[in-house]
Amino acid sequence: DIQLTQSPSTLPASLGExxxxxxxxxxxISNSLNWYQQKPDGTVKRxxxxxxxxxxxxxxxxxxxxxxxxxSLSISSLESEDFAMYYCLxxxxxxxxxxxxxxxxxx
Amino acid sequence: xxQLQQSGAELTKPGSSVKISCKASGYTFTSYDISWxxxxxxxxxxxxxxxxxxxxxxxxxxxxxxxxxxxxxxxSSTAFMQLSSLTPEDTAVYYCARGWDYFDYWGxxxxxxxxx
Numbered sequence: 001d002i003q004l005t006q007s008p009s010t011l012p013a014s015l016g017e018x019x020x021x022x023x024x025x026x027x028x029i030s031n032s033l034n035w036y037q038q039k040p041d042g043t044v045k046r047x048x049x050x051x052x053x054x055x056x057x058x059x060x061x062x063x064x065x066x067x068x069x070x071x072s073l074s075i076s077s078l079e080s081e082d083f084a085m086y087y088c089l090x091x092x093x094x095x096x097x098x099x100x101x102x103x104x105x106x107x
Numbered sequence: 108x109x110q111l112q113q114s115g116a117e118l119t120k121p122g123s124s125v126k127i128s129c130k131a132s133g134y135t136f137t138s139y140d141i142s143w144x145x146x147x148x149x150x151x152x153x154x155x156x157x158x159x160x161x162x163x164x165x166x167x168x169x170x171x172x173x174x175x176x177x178x179x180x181x182x183s184s185t186a187f188m189q190l191s192s193l194t195p196e197d198t199a200v201y202y203c204a205r206g207w208d209y210f211d212y213w214g215x216x217x218x219x220x221x222x223x
Contacts (some may be wrong), residue, residue: 034209042200044213055211087152091208095168098152 002026002090006099012107017078021102023088025069032092035064035073038085038101047086048073078104109133111141111203111214118220119193126189127217129203136184137161140207143177143188146216147199157207158186166207193221 003026013019023033031051038044046055048064051071061076075082083106088099114128129141142157156167158177165177174197176189190197198221204210 036210042216044202044204044216046209046211046213049209049211089152089210094166095170096154096208098154100151 001095002029002093002097004088004090004097004099006086006088006102008102009100010103010105012105013078014107015078015080019075019078019104021073021086021088021104023066023071023073023099025071025090027093028068029090029092031067032090033064033066033071034089034091035062036087036089037082038087040084075104109205109212111205111212113201113203113214113217116218116220118222121194121221121223123193124189124191125193125219126187127201127219129186129188129214131184131186131205134205136179137181139205141177141179141186142204142206142208142210143175144202144204144210145171145199146202147196152202155188155201159207160184160186190219193219195221197221 005024007022033051035048037047047058047062052064063074083104086102110132112130117125119125137160140157140159143155145153155171155175158165160179178187200216200218202216203214205212
């Protein structure tokens, strides 16, 4: 199975700050990567698909990039509702696998 | 709007089985696959398997073969997952999500607790 390593596991940040979360795959996944946000109540929302396509309705402060084995999610200016867990998912190779998650917390 | 409404929390005993549901609305149920995903506290999400509601065809992560069985009821637009021979390691939140590998919409999750 493809392993996805997210870093950092915890990211303390302030309102208005720009942050970046990394997701590294154990082999090339050819841009077959999505990003998800999970709120404390368990609600999960897809933010970005195919590495860089923003889901409809997701604020433009979210962006994704990457290629090969290295991918990232950036938030340009943190707002209060952005503090949550973030997960990457690869679907290049069966079975689909998720990263271990990054907790974005208020500093 | 697309919604996936899951059944309520379950408390079960080791060795038993449990069947949880995921009712879809806001789209044509038979046109999109449904996946199931496991989340144990402090651990990564795991894809269990998926089902095509139109054909009934299924695919499972090797790790969950023999543990999970996926079915659907087209008349009620509901997907089901049965977990068998439960152990404490099956204690987790289980999500349904639309899609075989892209998971664009998710249910709210169901907590399954296995305890004697």
